[in-house]
Structures are given as C-alpha cells and as structure tokens.
Amino acid sequence: MLIPPPLSLYIHIPWCVKKCPYCDFNSHGQSGELPVREYIAALERDLEQDLPLAWGRTVHSVFFGGGTPSLFPPEAIGDILAACSARLRFAPGAEITMECNPGTAEFGRFEGYRAAGVNRVSFGIQSFDDGCLARLGRIHDSAEAERAVKLAQDAGLDNLNLDLMYALPGQDLAMALHDVERAIALQPAHLSHYQLTLEPNTAFAARPPEGLPDEDTAWDIQERCIEAMAAAGYAQYEVSAYARPGRQCAHNLNYWRFGDYLGIGAGAHGKLSLGATGEVRRRWKVKNPRDYLAHAGTPRGIGGDDAIAPENLPFDYMLNALRLVEGFDLADFESRTGLSREAIAGELATARERGWLEADGSRWRPTELGRRFTNDVIGLFLRD
Structure with missing residues (x-):
C-alpha cells in the first residue's frame, strides 16, 4: 500500500550573476534589474495551483535553490516564506535552507535572512584556490568565500554547508586536500564534496578544459579527502555529503529516502505520492523565466505532469x-x-x-x- 512520505518544499530562483561553464541547472545570467515582486506573485500563483496535491500535509523542510537565491533581498525571501506558510502547515523548527554565492554576500544581509526564517545556508564555494576558481568561471575569490562564511556565522547562522568540487582543471591531490583543510578550518556543520563532471549542454561539455585529472587521480583525491573529513568529524552519509553528528541536510535526506516534495518556480520539479490513486507523480514547471512569469498558476505554466510507471x-x-x-x-x-x-x-x-x-x-x-x-x-x- 502506498503511504505518503514526509513532504518538503523546493523554491527555485532562476537568476545568477553569470552562468558558470560547468552548470547544467536552470540558471540564467542576470540582465538588468530582477523582477523580484513579479516573481513572488508568480510563486504564489504556482503554489496555489499545486495545493490540492498536498492538502492537510505538513512541510518538514524548505530549500531555496537556483540560480542564486541570495540575489533576492531578505525581505523578498521573507515574503515568499510568509506566503508559503500561510498556505501550507510548516513543522515547528522546519529546516529552511538558502543557497548563496559568496560573490553576492553583503554585510547585514545574513541578519535579514535569519530574521526572515532562513536557518541554514549553503555556500557554493567550490574551491579556495583562486586559480581553480578563475578556471571554473566563479565570480568570487577565496578571500570573499571566507568572508561570506564568517558574515553568516556572525549573524548567528551556525547550520552552514560548504560546497566543494574536486578533479578540477589543473588540480592535484595536494590542492584538493588544501581546499578541504580550508573548509574544515571554517567549522561548518556540513560539507558537500563532489567531482566536476562535464554535463551535456554546458560550455565545458562543448569545450572541455585542459588539465582535468584522470579517473585514478580523481579516485585518489576522493579517498584522501574522505579520510581528512572523517578525521575532522565529518561522517559520510551520502555519495557526496558529509556532516557532523546530527547535522545532515534534512531536505536532501528526504529526496534520497524517496520522500515527497512540491516544486515551485521556473523549472522546479516536484514528486508527490497520491494515496487516493496509488500513483507517484513527477510534476515540473516551465523553465524559461519569462514564460514562467507569464503563465505560472495556469496549465501553461506546467512543463509536465507524469505518473511514474509501476x-x-x-x-x-x-x-x-x-x-x-x-x-x-x-x-x-x-x-x-x-x-x-x-x-x-x-x-x-x-x-x-x-x-x-x-x-x-x-x-x-x-x-x-x-x-x-x-x-x-x-x-x-x-x-x-
């Protein structure tokens, strides 16, 4: 018998300052002023349309992904959370994560995000080596990365994740271990450590960068970095996720345990178990931000809605x-x-x-x- 599992909410913010050459997410380089108010209204319409799929259910975690959600000011994030919590029941102490690009971190903003309800921040650091960051097309350097993390900690946010990538162009084992050591020194609760892959339809796939480590070197890097993280108290609990005790990412655990999630925003995906019909459905929204703004909350705003065949x-x-x-x-x-x-x-x-x-x-x-x-x-x- 199909029993609906825990429910999460994913909110996609599709804009970023500049598209990275390895990125295959639905992200779009910022051009001019962002339509923040229009997008919040579209998210509300989108959620209203999806509500019948989740009547009476409690949301246990929320995740703002992108793109770069930290391009939206704290008051906008607060308005989105207020609109969502007015329509859905949030569990007490629900984990609310926001992704942040260190290059967009500004003094005072993290206090605002915390006041808005964000209690977990995930930083896209990728590397603490300025040469590697430049080759990855990142808009921040290592000093900005450390500064952003410390700003969040000073604002009282202690549930932080740092994203690191390995097997980067021009990277060797010593460089990869140095990245992990720099990350550990900042004492985050959680680390994500994943291999650079050349995904289809990315700039790197079309023009692979020079100096990529071979498979054996990449495996050695992964093994040695796992050892270093374990020695510092970060236990591996998923292929690319490591956490201090009790600090695993509740939102991602729900994905990996085949939980349910509503997805709102341009290109957002959701997965719902419908007890009445015994179906597990996947539903996603149109990807282009312009189309999403025009059609969110209408049938034309749905990119697809399919039952998974048994x-x-x-x-x-x-x-x-x-x-x-x-x-x-x-x-x-x-x-x-x-x-x-x-x-x-x-x-x-x-x-x-x-x-x-x-x-x-x-x-x-x-x-x-x-x-x-x-x-x-x-x-x-x-x-x-």
Missing part, C-alpha cells in the same frame, strides 16, 4: 536510496512505492552476489565496493 518505480527509488551510506529498509521501499519487496528480490540477489550490497535483516546498504560503482548498482534496477 515498472519504473524500483529504479526511481534506488536512484535515490542507494546514494545513502545507510541504504534502505524493505518496509520503506514497500510503503513509498506501493510495490512488494518481491518486485526487487532478483536484483538484490544479483547485487549481493557481486559484492555491491549487503543485508542486515530487512535493511540493505551499499558495500565499499558498491559505493565505488554506485551507477552500476542502480542500473540493475533499470527495466527494459
């Missing part, structure tokens, strides 16, 4: 759950997909035979080998 649910579930070090429990698989555990018995047996997964009662988790070949493990569940 035969595809195992793959969708594992695409998320097998990223977690903790793995998943068979009872959770059943409640969140509406399928019997027998539906994946064959794939689980194959994964165990290959040494990719191990079982402890009804809980299945990736082995060290399985974590190295995550995509291959997940691929077992992809149906023809």
Whole structure:
C-alpha cells in the first residue's frame, strides 16, 4: 500500500550573476534589474495551483535553490516564506535552507535572512584556490568565500554547508586536500564534496578544459579527502555529503529516502505520492523565466505532469536510496512505492552476489565496493 512520505518544499530562483561553464541547472545570467515582486506573485500563483496535491500535509523542510537565491533581498525571501506558510502547515523548527554565492554576500544581509526564517545556508564555494576558481568561471575569490562564511556565522547562522568540487582543471591531490583543510578550518556543520563532471549542454561539455585529472587521480583525491573529513568529524552519509553528528541536510535526506516534495518556480520539479490513486507523480514547471512569469498558476505554466510507471518505480527509488551510506529498509521501499519487496528480490540477489550490497535483516546498504560503482548498482534496477 502506498503511504505518503514526509513532504518538503523546493523554491527555485532562476537568476545568477553569470552562468558558470560547468552548470547544467536552470540558471540564467542576470540582465538588468530582477523582477523580484513579479516573481513572488508568480510563486504564489504556482503554489496555489499545486495545493490540492498536498492538502492537510505538513512541510518538514524548505530549500531555496537556483540560480542564486541570495540575489533576492531578505525581505523578498521573507515574503515568499510568509506566503508559503500561510498556505501550507510548516513543522515547528522546519529546516529552511538558502543557497548563496559568496560573490553576492553583503554585510547585514545574513541578519535579514535569519530574521526572515532562513536557518541554514549553503555556500557554493567550490574551491579556495583562486586559480581553480578563475578556471571554473566563479565570480568570487577565496578571500570573499571566507568572508561570506564568517558574515553568516556572525549573524548567528551556525547550520552552514560548504560546497566543494574536486578533479578540477589543473588540480592535484595536494590542492584538493588544501581546499578541504580550508573548509574544515571554517567549522561548518556540513560539507558537500563532489567531482566536476562535464554535463551535456554546458560550455565545458562543448569545450572541455585542459588539465582535468584522470579517473585514478580523481579516485585518489576522493579517498584522501574522505579520510581528512572523517578525521575532522565529518561522517559520510551520502555519495557526496558529509556532516557532523546530527547535522545532515534534512531536505536532501528526504529526496534520497524517496520522500515527497512540491516544486515551485521556473523549472522546479516536484514528486508527490497520491494515496487516493496509488500513483507517484513527477510534476515540473516551465523553465524559461519569462514564460514562467507569464503563465505560472495556469496549465501553461506546467512543463509536465507524469505518473511514474509501476515498472519504473524500483529504479526511481534506488536512484535515490542507494546514494545513502545507510541504504534502505524493505518496509520503506514497500510503503513509498506501493510495490512488494518481491518486485526487487532478483536484483538484490544479483547485487549481493557481486559484492555491491549487503543485508542486515530487512535493511540493505551499499558495500565499499558498491559505493565505488554506485551507477552500476542502480542500473540493475533499470527495466527494459
């Protein structure tokens, strides 16, 4: 039986100062003054249209992603949260995260964001090496990155994530370890550490940068950086996420545990479990900000709305759950997909035979080998 899981809310702000050459998100370089008030009104219409999908449910986390949400002033973020909490029930102490580009951090703004309700900030640092930052097309340098983090801490925000990338153009192991050491010195609650990949339809995919480390070097960097983070008290709990005890990202954990989420904003994606019909649906909004502003809250503002076919649910579930070090429990698989555990018995047996997964009662988790070949493990569940 399909049982609706916890619900989160994702809010997309599509603008940034400048599009980075590696970025494949729905982000658009700022041109002129941002239509802040018009966009807030569009978000309200968008949410109103989605409300029937989540009547009576409680929101446990909110995430402002982008683009660069920190381009919006604190009062705008506060107005968005006020509009959302007037229409949805927020859990007491709900985690409310806002992504921030260090190059947009200004003195006094973090006090405003905290007053608006933001209690977690995720900084897109990527590297503390100015040469690497320049090659990545970032608008900040290492000094600005440290200054931004300290401004947030001085404002009383202690639940901070720092994003780091590795296997960068011209980067070696010593440089990657230095990035991790600089990040740890700032004492954030959480670190994200992920490999640079050349995604389709990005500038880097069209013109790959020179000096990218090979696969063996990238693996060595990852292993040594994991050791350094573990030694400093940051335990790995997902493929690219590391946290101090009790500081895992609640919003992202809900994604990886196949939870539900409403998605509002240009190009935002949502996933909802509908107990009445037994369906799991994915719904997304039109990507172009101009189209979104014109059509949000109407059928033309919906980019797509599809039920996941039952035969595809195992793959969708594992695409998320097998990223977690903790793995998943068979009872959770059943409640969140509406399928019997027998539906994946064959794939689980194959994964165990290959040494990719191990079982402890009804809980299945990736082995060290399985974590190295995550995509291959997940691929077992992809149906023809």
